[in-house]
Amino acid sequence: MAETGAGQDNKGRALAGRLARNRWLLGAGVLAVLAVYFFAGSSAYVLLLALAALAAAAMLPADAERQPADVGAAIEASGLQRLSGEYLAAAVADPLIIFDHSATIVHANAAAFAAFGGLAPGMSLSLKFRAPEMQALLDGILAGEVASDAVDYTEKLPVERTYRVSASTVGHATGLYVLVFKDQSETRRIDRMRADFIANASHELRTPLASIAGFIETLRGPARNDPAARDQFLQIMQNQTGRMARLIDDLLSLSRLEMKPYLGPGTEVDLRQTIDSVIDSLGPLASENGVVIEREFANAPLVVPGDRDELFQVFENLLENACKYGQSGGRVTVSVAGGEDGQQPGFDVTIRDYGPGIAEEHIPRITERFYRVDVENSRAQKGTGLGLSIVKHILTRHNARLSIKSEVGKGAAFTVHLPAR
Amino acid sequence: MQSVHIASAYDEELKFLSKRIAAMGGHAERMVEQAVAALVNVDHGLAQKVIQDDLVLDEGQREIDDKAIIIIARRQPMATDLREIVGAIRISADIERVGDLGKNVAKRVASVDGRQPNSLFRGIEALANLALTQLKEVLDVYASRSVERIGLVRDRDDQIDAMYTSLFRELLTYMMEDPRNITPCTHLLFCAKNIERIGDHATNIAETIYYIVTGDQMPADRPKGDKTDKVVLPGPVPAK
Structure with a gap:
């Protein structure tokens, strides 16, 4: 329903466009007919007929080579150009911020609000993103030295996040710039997790392991033929292995949590x-x-x-x-x-x-x-x-x-x- | 933010001040972060870098002072503008001190070998995270001017003090256990103190921002949770 409506609307607009393009021709024709009418004094019916014929001629599609240009213009007008920047920004899944020549935020999409809280249009970007590398990026873009640039930006608190941030100018001489944040935290976190896991695990597993090793030595040596001691030692060893298993479970679950510090909505x-x-x-x-x-x-x-x-x-x-x-x-x-x-x-x-x-x-x-x-x-x-x-x-x-x-x-x-x- | 002046150059000058403060703040945050990382990972190279970075902050403070004096002399600012300018001078001084404290932590990396118990370094890291969160939040408030968040920032100082008191105790215990621990533990004690001071500077900045935005001083009942002045551990019994 809406589609046919839009189609009719388009047709109407194309017709109006044709009329507008032919307005000089049309004007000249009307003038000529009027002049003939005044000077010759013929009947009003002839005049009306002549005017109607002129208007119909102007409304007919002009010539073959003009038609593609018409269609192109119609598509452009109805599509990309009329697309609001806000809709476009909202359709991007990564945090995206549009700002002007004084680094003031013009628009930030929902992802940016979710990631960086406390953003508002009218706020200065260079006050919010204070890290030296971000300052350099903004300064470089705003000074017009480069049309686009990218840096790695890490926010340590409240949860560590790493972004590949790219800044670029929007269009030609619009005076607007755009900042897009690509989340790289996961790769970084996997590296960190591996290092942390090894450090923690080796540190915390060493104690129970040392005690187990000690008991094995005793069982093979002095306590070899002492059933009472053997039972007691085996019990301790079992407790220690249980502890190691729990430790590994907890370390793994902590590491898994660290992998995805932000909760999906x-x-x-x-x-x-x-x-x-x-x-x-x-x-x-x-x-x-x-x-x-x-x-x-x-x-x-x-x-x-x-x-x-x-x-x-x-x-x-x-x-x-x-x-x-x-x-x-x-x-x-x-x-x-x-x-x-x-x-x-x-x-x-x-x-x-x-x-x-x-x-x-x-x-x-x-x-x-x-x-x-x-x-x-x-x-x-x-x-x-x-x-x-x-x-x-x-x-x-x-x-x-x-x-x-x-x-x-x-x-x-x-x-x-x-x-x- | 600020209202618009007839002379747009005046607006530009005020904007320059706040932009410069933010840049200094970002730099100080990075320095403290790296100083603590250098301490925890015993990274002498990173520590050297932090020590050299302090120059940037010193220069920033001087630049803000100069600019602010020139603006006051030339524009005869009133009300909000005057508070904005005086506030910038005060905040830049606080940030510069934060940088100095970070630099001091970095300088001590060489004196603390990594053989201290892990829990100490974890404690210092946690303390630094609290202080840095506070610094980040006040600087965010400086950007957004949403002073209603300031109360939250000031309350967090309590947590920092409690954490510091706990670390203080732990360090004393290690020192009493073994006199060989005294040198590194004293250095760590100073590191912890420095980090705790960073939290205090963040609180100062919060108060200045409150003053800039509202024109009123914050109520004076600042919470004080630092109880190290009362921590006394029984000393070891001297051998007869």
């Missing part, structure tokens, strides 16, 4: 359902430790943007810690507070234990990799020192925060603040 999770399934899955561990999990939240669904599996892992790690390290308190409460508190609306999920608590000096650091408040206790509880690191990573991806409140002797409260959409 779109997916939503029901927090209540996720937390309930975590509580169910940890039931056996809780009863084994003599801990009662109390749930203090309503049954209504609490929908937030996020990845279900990852959030499951967050609450699983937090609740597992609470059950293990807060064992002496005998109970763990899980509560959800909704609402507007703080800068952004969202939900606060608090997991609280009533155990020994965490000393003040450890609180800022317990999310670091392999940071342990008490090495002996952590080993005894089969901890890898990576659980909270993983939690922190996942929460950063969700734009969420973890806050920890604790006093020695009064238990600890881990609060996850998840922003609503």
Whole structure:
């Protein structure tokens, strides 16, 4: 329907164009006919007939060689040229920023807003992208030294991202320039991940490995014929291999998370359902430790943007810690507070234990990799020192925060603040 | 941003100041980042580069001072413009100090061999990430002028102080364990202190921006979480 409408519209426009192009000829003809009429004084019917014939001639398609030019012009007018720059920018999946000769942002597409938050038309680009290489790129383009250029740009915080940024002028003498960011983070991250993994793994695996090697030596030597000692040593060795396996699992899951630090848009999770399934899955561990999990939240669904599996892992790690390290308190409460508190609306999920608590000096650091408040206790509880690191990573991806409140002797409260959409 | 003046050259001059501040800020961010990377990876070459880069910031500060004085003399600015110019002088001084602190961290790379426990370097890296996040956020606010975000920036100083106090304790412990640790740990202590100071300068910049945009001073109840003045560990019992 719309198509035929557009077709008619085009035809009408072509007709009008033909009339316009022939306007001089037409004007001259009308003048001539009028002159003849006035001077000769013939009848009005002849005049009307002559005028009508003239108009019809002007409306007929002119000559054969003009037709392609007509069609070309029509296509150009209806297609690319009338295309808005904004639509074009929105169709590009990479962050794209259009700016003017004073490096002021004219337009930024949705991908740019998502990647760099805090952009607004009218803002100065050179104030936002301060890294020396970006400044050089902008200066070079704006000075007109080059028509296009590209640099590698790395943003370290909040999550490390690397872009190949290319800048170029738009069209001829439009006074506009465009900046396109191509995300290269993945390749960079894979390199980093490999290096980190090797460093961490070799460091953390060496301890259990050394102890296993020691026991093997003892079993082959002095304890060769001592069944009691043999059983005991084998038990220790089994514990150590179990620890190594857990460590590798956690390292792998952390590395996987580091591979994709930004969450894809779109997916939503029901927090209540996720937390309930975590509580169910940890039931056996809780009863084994003599801990009662109390749930203090309503049954209504609490929908937030996020990845279900990852959030499951967050609450699983937090609740597992609470059950293990807060064992002496005998109970763990899980509560959800909704609402507007703080800068952004969202939900606060608090997991609280009533155990020994965490000393003040450890609180800022317990999310670091392999940071342990008490090495002996952590080993005894089969901890890898990576659980909270993983939690922190996942929460950063969700734009969420973890806050920890604790006093020695009064238990600890881990609060996850998840922003609503 | 600023309103438009009849003399467009005046606008250009003000724009030059903010652009130069941003460039200095970017440079300082990069220096601190690289200084900490040099410390953690024991990279002497990178440390040397950072030390040399400090010249750029010194020059930037001088240039901003000169320009600002000339603008004040020539244009007799009032209200927002005057605050903008005085603010630029103050912010550039803070950024220059940040660069100095980064340079000082880089200088200490040679004195700290990489044999210290890993957790110390991780702690310093985490502290640096906090301080750099804060610096990045204030400079972003300088670009966007959205002062409502400043409260958040100032609160983050609390986290930096808590982290610093924790590192301070840990360093003292290592020093008491083995006197051979004293030299490298003292250097690391200064590195941590320098990084903590960077957070303070970021807070200063935040306050200056608030003043530039609103014309009011920020309320003075700045949170203070640095408790190292009270950290006392029991010393080892002297052998009889």
